[in-house]
Amino acid sequence: MVEAVLIDLFSLPANLQNNIQGLLHNTLETIEKCSSIHALCVYVMCCRRQGSERKDEQEFLFPALRGFQSLNRRLEVICAQTTAAALYTIKQRLDEKDLSIIKVILPTIRRDLMKVYIDHLFTAVYQFEFEDLQVVSDCESLQISEPQHEGQTLPSQDVALIQSEIQMYLESLPSLKGELTILRSSLIPDDIFLHGFTTRTGGISYIPTLSSCNLFSSCKRRDPQVVVKENLRRLANDAGFNPEAFHRVKVDHANAVCIMGKTEPDNYDGIVTNQKGVTLAAPGADCIPVLFADPVRKACGAAHSGWKGTLLGVSMATVNAMVSEYGCNMKDILVVLGPSVGPCCYKLPHESAKEFHRIDPKCVRLFDSANPYIDIRRATRILLERGGILPKNIQDDSITDQNQNITFCTACHPDKFYSHFRDGTNFGTQIGFISIKD
Structure with missing residues (x-):
């Protein structure tokens, strides 16, 4: 049984980035209609642009949350400058709650990419299901569709870039529990x-x-x-x-x-x-x-x-x-x-x-x-x-x-x-x- 839902809005097409509130509202509405994932923790992952003045992304996205009071108590918006940073933060939230079974809803073009991040940042303790998030640009709406066929394996240079991004992020983290002894x-x-x-x-x-x-x-x-x-x-x-x-x-x-x-x-x-x-x-x-x-x-x-x-x-x-x-x-x-x-x-x-x-x-x-x-x-x-x-x-x-x-x-x-x-x-x-x- 799915324990958490991750909505990946990190790399939406440029013409939809400014309407993220509407996109999120439509997505949450779709999720709430899906009885199988109705009562779960929901994490929304989106991109914080460099130099952004936004200090409270939850407040910025509040209009999208109206009408989802019950869902709102179990929803957290995670914004970061890189996918690695956002996903690692979500991993921390999952671990705090001891959650292991996650449904990932994401644009089709992000699926293979996300699998590489997950393979590196998670272990076999976790189970992931993937559902495609279809972005229809002319009406600026989102629809959850049946999973498509497995995509092609990412080129090795793309995998190397992801590995480098993850490594740079982890190297930037502070040491915990004091100095190395x-x-x-x-x-x-x-x-x-x-x-x-x-x-x-x-x-x-x-x-x-x-x-x-x-x-x-x-x-x-x-x-x-x-x-x-x-x-x-x-x-x-x-x-x-x-x-x-x-x-x-x-x-x-x-x-x-x-x-x-x-x-x-x-x-x-x-x-x-x-x-x-x-x-x-x-x-x-x-x-x-x-x-x-x-x-x-x-x-x-x-x-x-x-x-x-x-x-x-x-x-x-x-x-x-x-x-x-x-x-x-x-x-x-x-x-x-x-x-x-x-x-x-x-x-x-x-x-x-x-x-x-x-x-x-x-x-x-x-x-x-x-x-x-x-x-x-x-x-x-x-x-x-x-x-x-x-x-x-x-x-x-x-x-x-x-x-x-x-x-x-x-x-x-x-x-x-x-x-x-x-x-x-x-x-x-x-x-x-x-x-x-x-």
Whole structure:
């Protein structure tokens, strides 16, 4: 069932722009007669010309709203200088109301164009229906008609222009929740490596559980890839790495490792390189983003270690890849565990807890309960030490000087970190990243 209606009046023919009030009135009259879309939120998208003195577009269009009192309470006029700006504002309104099914009424010539904007600014969470808005210039009226056949795909240069418009608009948006903040470890030498762990501040993501520097997009979340890309651009600019040479693990909650420069697996939770200027990254939103650095052989790695990956030994698999591929000595490899859910908050069913209890009983608290508390960080440290990593070369929450601690509990710090455990399915994601300086 349709939840909202979007009327696209953004690019009407020039001879109709001055009669927008009459056009809108006719459109709303048609909508109100359509019982299937009678009681919904309605958004009217139109163009604000550069230098326009209009301060209240709703007031300007008020004559068109007369006679639609019930509709008026659910109608908002969005005027902007670009389609990207108008559509992104409407997306914010939809997200505020948690609406996902939208009927778009628009001139036929705008359909293919609008689909490109929607493909970039929305995710698969949303469903769009399209209806043609026929503009009859001689009588200056609008009629909703049956959808026409699918138009031709836009030329690549037109798609590129739309992408550029969207990018420029997103770059113009202010950062939310304060300045971008990066946590860095004193264990990794900064004269050789560039590294850090992100927090949730300084990006443009506005949905509460994703706000603001969310760095992962999926078909199940409302943050589109273009927003995540802009957050990454801001991070790269602040941290000093090239976002075009950025490689993130393809999470599978297992222990496969990708060797940069070799055939890339379909999925992997570890990645290593000895190439300068290539930034590796692992996500975390309770799972541990783990960074690896060998200052002697000048190699580095990143791994995503959730409870499954921890049990499967993804951290040691990443270490072993550095040893076998780049001749690293186990004694030289430094390992830093980033922000992740702590043993104070994280629970697993008893059957899964047994596996951690086998690694070390101290990894489990309240073992006899149905859902014991689990310390995946301690388990990671133990497995690394057993594999040959020196205890002093591992940094986690057991660090003596708490002023140097960067392995915070993500669930305990909602102002600083995202947490799947705390926020549910529409959660944001932070990352750990590392590269070898040129």
